[in-house]
Amino acid sequence: MIAIELARVYGFCPGVRRAVEMVEEHLRERGPLATLGAIVHNARVVDRLASCGAQGVRALDEVNAPAVAITAHGAGLEVVEEIRRRGLGLVDTTCPIVKRAQEAAHRLSEAGFTVLIYGEAAHPEVQGLLAWTGGKGHATLVPTDAPLPKGGCLAVVSQTTKERDAFWEFVQAVVGQGQGVLRELQVVDTTCPETGRRYRAAQELARRVEAIFVVGSRNSANTRRLAEVVRATGVRTHFIESEDEIVPDWLAEMSRVGVTAGASTPDEAVQAVIRRLRELGGDR
Ligand code: SF4
Structure with a gap:
């Protein structure tokens, strides 16, 4: 078993x-x-x-x-x-958490700040945040791309799904560059805790199992990142979209396997994977 x-x-x-x-x-x-x-x-x-x-x-x-x-x-x-x-x-x-980020971007741009969004410029959420700045926003993941209005005010917010630690590293770099240039810098941490909770739970699971099945669509950025986080632990990682992709040989000589899924993966997809693993000798 x-x-x-x-x-x-x-x-x-x-x-x-x-x-x-x-x-x-x-x-x-x-x-x-x-x-x-x-x-x-x-x-x-x-x-x-x-x-x-x-x-x-x-x-x-x-x-x-x-x-x-x-x-x-x-x-x-x-x-x-x-x-x-x-x-x-x-x-x-x-999402109410995205709404809070939109409100922050809007309020700060209305207050005269250049709004810098830590995020992927092409992502739909970031496009929406940029729109809420009324054209006074800028999005990047690279601190050296940050606009630094001389003697002006800069505000930094985040795409909600970015990792909190990475956001604060970005902020630290911008603070360093802005010293002596900016009049004021405000930071609003708009990262969502949900993303980090899934990463940490997957890392904990990796300590207890020999292989992990990461369930989700390959076009889901958050599931791809979850698979990267799992893979980085060194545990054998199978990123699958559905139960049909499971190769029975993957379970050979295994005694304990784990299952996780990205924030866009429905319960029914996870349950279908567990059913298939049971058919192949799994116990849950
Ligand atoms: S990850 Fe989910 S809960 Fe968090 S901001 Fe996005 S949609 Fe909302």
Whole structure:
């Protein structure tokens, strides 16, 4: 028998779970809607929602439904206004933690700060945060790219899914560069604790098992990063999208294996992997 152990924290974060539930409720009670971008980076969930009437679109011009859902990553205020201007219903699933980051970016830019976002400029959440700065924001992961307005005020916030320690290292570097240049520097830690909780739980699990199955879509940045964190512990790591990818030989001579999943992976995908592991001799 091979023992199967689940990470202490894994899978859907509260923000993604809430977004999916809001869309499901709308589909059930009010009918079809369009989602502006993928509601979650997981094909299983997107396909299920599509079969119930959720149309994924990249731009408002593509919408062919009476309502539009904004994803947990949020969007700029101008997107919300445009949805209303077009007479469409709005299902705003922006995660409350992302909303707090948007409010910070907006308040600081209104107060005259140049807003620096520690994050990936092309990521939808960062695009939304930039929009909330009213064009006065800048996003980067490289401290030397930070704008340093001479005698001016700089505020630093973070893309919510970035690791807290990495954010503060970035801040330290910017503080060093800004000495004697900036008049004022404000920092608002807008990182989300959920990401770090999944990493730490996976690292703890790695100490107790011989191999870990990381379940999630390859197009999910947070699951890819989770797999990197697991791999860095030295434990044998299998990054799989579904139970069909499990090779029975992977379990040869194993006595204890672990399972974890990214913040965009639904419970049903994790349960399907556990069922398959049981079929192959696992015990849980
Ligand atoms: S990772 Fe955090 S900020 Fe992002 S959706 Fe989940 S709970 Fe919200």
